[in-house]
Structure formats: C-alpha cells, structure tokens
Amino acid sequence: MSKIKVTPSEFQVLSKYILEVSGIALAAGKEYLVETRLSNIMDALQCPSYNDLYSKAKRDHTHDIEKKIIDAISTNETYFFRDNTPFDLIQHKLIPDLIDRRSKNTGILQKTGIRIWSSASSTGQEIYSISMILKDMGIDYTRYNIKLLATDISDAAIAQASYGKYNRFEVTRGLSKQRLERYFNPDGDYWRIKDEIRAMVTFKKLNLMKPFTGLGKFDMILCRNVAIYFTAQDRKMLFERISEMLEPDGVLIIGSTESLTNEISFFQPQRYLNSTFYVRK
Numbered sequence: 472m473s474k475i476k477v478t479p480s481e482f483q484v485l486s487k488y489i490l491e492v493s494g495i496a497l498a499a500g501k502e503y504l505v506e507t508r509l510s511n512i513m514d515a516l517q518c519p520s521y522n523d524l525y526s527k528a529k530r531d532h533t534h535d536i537e538k539k540i541i542d543a544i545s546t547n548e549t550y551f552f553r554d555n556t557p558f559d560l561i562q563h564k565l566i567p568d569l570i571d572r573r574s575k576n577t578g579i580l581q582k583t584g585i586r587i588w589s590s591a592s593s594t595g596q597e598i599y600s601i602s603m604i605l606k607d608m609g610i611d612y613t614r615y616n617i618k619l620l621a622t623d624i625s626d627a628a629i630a631q632a633s634y635g636k637y638n639r640f641e642v643t644r645g646l647s648k649q650r651l652e653r654y655f656n657p658d659g660d661y662w663r664i665k666d667e668i669r670a671m672v673t674f675k676k677l678n679l680m681k682p683f684t685g686l687g688k689f690d691m692i693l694c695r696n697v698a699i700y701f702t703a704q705d706r707k708m709l710f711e712r713i714s715e716m717l718e719p720d721g722v723l724i725i726g727s728t729e730s731l732t733n734e735i736s737f738f739q740p741q742r743y744l745n746s747t748f749y750v751r752k
C-alpha cells in the first residue's frame with residue numbers, strides 16, 4: 472500500500488476535483504480518507520505524488536481513472552432491509568395505499584403502473600429488499616405494471632448490484648434465513664439472487680449531481696444515506712430536483728438518521744408508526 476502523504480495543497484486540488492465529478496464533499500480533516508482509499512490506485516498507476524494522480528486523471532479521456540477514484544472514494548456501506556422501519560412502512564402502508572389509489576384513479580392499473588427508484592442503490596441490497604417485499608406480499612408484477620429502477624454513481628457498485636451476487640457476510644446482514652433460502656441460490660461461497668427477483672429491477676449508472684434526463688416520474692423515491700456526503704447547497708438542489716421527479720402523490724424516503732430541515736419547502740413530512748416519509752408539496 473502506498474505510504475505517500477497528501478500535502479495540504481494536493482488535498483485542496485483533489486477534494487475540489489472529487490466534488491466536481493461526484494458531489495462528494497471532503498472537508499478538511501478527511502486527508503486520511505484520500506490516503507487510505509486512493510492508495511491502491513496510486514500504486515497501480517505508479518504515481519509518485521497525489522498531484523501526479525490528479526494530472527493523470529485530468530488527462531485521461533477515457534475517464535477510467537475518474538471512475539476508479541469515484542469507486543474508491545464513495546462509501547458503499549449498505550445492507551438488506553437497512554433500518555427495518557422504512558421497509559415496514561413500504562410494505563404495510565405505501566404499497567397498499569398506492570395500489571388502492573391507482574385502482575381508484577384509473578380502474579386500469581396496467582395503464583398507470585407503479586414506479587420505484589432507489590437513487591443511490593450501492594450494491595443493490597436496498598432495491599432487492601423492496602423486490603422481496605413485493606414478492607412476499609404476493610403482488611402480481613405484470614398486473615400492477617411495477618417497475619423498479621436502481622442507480623448509483625459507482626460502476627463497481629452497480630456491476631455487483633446487477634449481478635446480484637453476495638458473500639456470506641453480506642447475506643447475514645439484515646436478511647432472514649427464510650428470505651435467503653427463498654430468494655437466493657447458493658453459488659460456491661456466495662449467494663446469488665434468483666432471476667425472478669433480479670428481473671424486476673433495471674440498474675443504471677447515474678450521478679445525482681447531473682440532470683435526470685429521460686427517467687420519467689416515480690411514485691416512490693429512496694434517497695438514503697447519500698446526501699450526507701454533499702454540501703448543503705448541493706443537497707438543497709438535489710432534493711428540489713428529486714421533488715420534481717415525483718408524481719403528485721409520490722413519496723420520498725430518506726435515511727433514518729437524516730433530516731430535510733433546509734429542503735422542507737419542497738415536501739410535506741408524514742409519519743407512520745416509527746417512520747417519516749415525505750410527500751411532494
């Protein structure tokens with residue numbers, strides 16, 4: 472592992488670059504993060520300094536180094552049914568209410584459909600938790616025309632999510648034995664999500680700092696544990712754009728430890744049991 476230290480001026484340049492390409496804000500004091508997470512890339516590219524890494528990244532028209540830096544710097548921590556209560560909320564309130572409203576509004580569910588977006592999906596546990604809930608509920612995907620979209624900025628995270636393969640540690644986190652056996656197939660030392668669950672989801676690379684072109688509108692958006700890495704200004708801009716991506720009765724779910732204090736003008740908070748969700752204003 473590279474033992475090269477990042478100098479204050481290199482940290483300034485690199486953190487500005489990382490902010491530009493990903494929205495991830497590295498405040499002073501996060502020098503260790505740059506040193507620990509970028510050391511493998513420094514070694515692989517034989518960079519004598521962080522300035523050299525920056526120059527190589529800027530000169531690289533394939534954007535391959537940029538991708539590697541984003542993969543390394545982003546925190547992909549996630550697990551199945553993370554925090555539990557949002558998934559109880561989805562299962563016991565949001566999905567039944569949506570189905571009810573869609574049935575009343577149109578009488579023809581196929582025409583309206585239900586669209587759910589996991590907007591910083593990391594390695595897929597969040598969106599697969601929703602697929603499993605929908606299966607548990609016995610919901611007929613075709614009848615309700617349910618579409619699940621999962622996006623993330625990290626190529627590596629999206630690749631794993633799309634492949635749906637998890638190691639022993641990952642499947643012990645948040646997943647009951649029943650669901651593991653019901654929805655996964657053993658694959659050597661790994662477990663692979665069954666095709667019937669995998670097929671429900673479309674995975675796509677997407678940077679939340681860039682325009683959401685061509686995504687359409689959603690009935691439910693999850694934007695959990697990602698905005699904490701952005702500046703206050705970027706957070707506000709992001710949640711305003713997310714509110715515009717919601718159907719008039721669409722809902723937003725954020726991380727259990729997050730709040731929308733500065734972005735509340737776009738949403739109406741609502742409580743259900745121990746969860747808060749946000750309806751578009």
Ligand SMILES: C[S@@+](CC[C@H](N)C(=O)[O-])C[C@H]1O[C@@H](n2cnc3c(N)ncnc32)[C@H](O)[C@@H]1O
Nearest residue numbers: 493545547549591593624625678679695696697
């Ligand atoms: C801590 S994980 C959260 C995963 C999941 N939402 C959860 O709560 O368990 C944060 C994810 O946000 C992604 N991310 C960071 N910056 C992003 C950006 N600008 N656009 C899209 N995704 C981003 C990271 O790659 C990472 O996978």
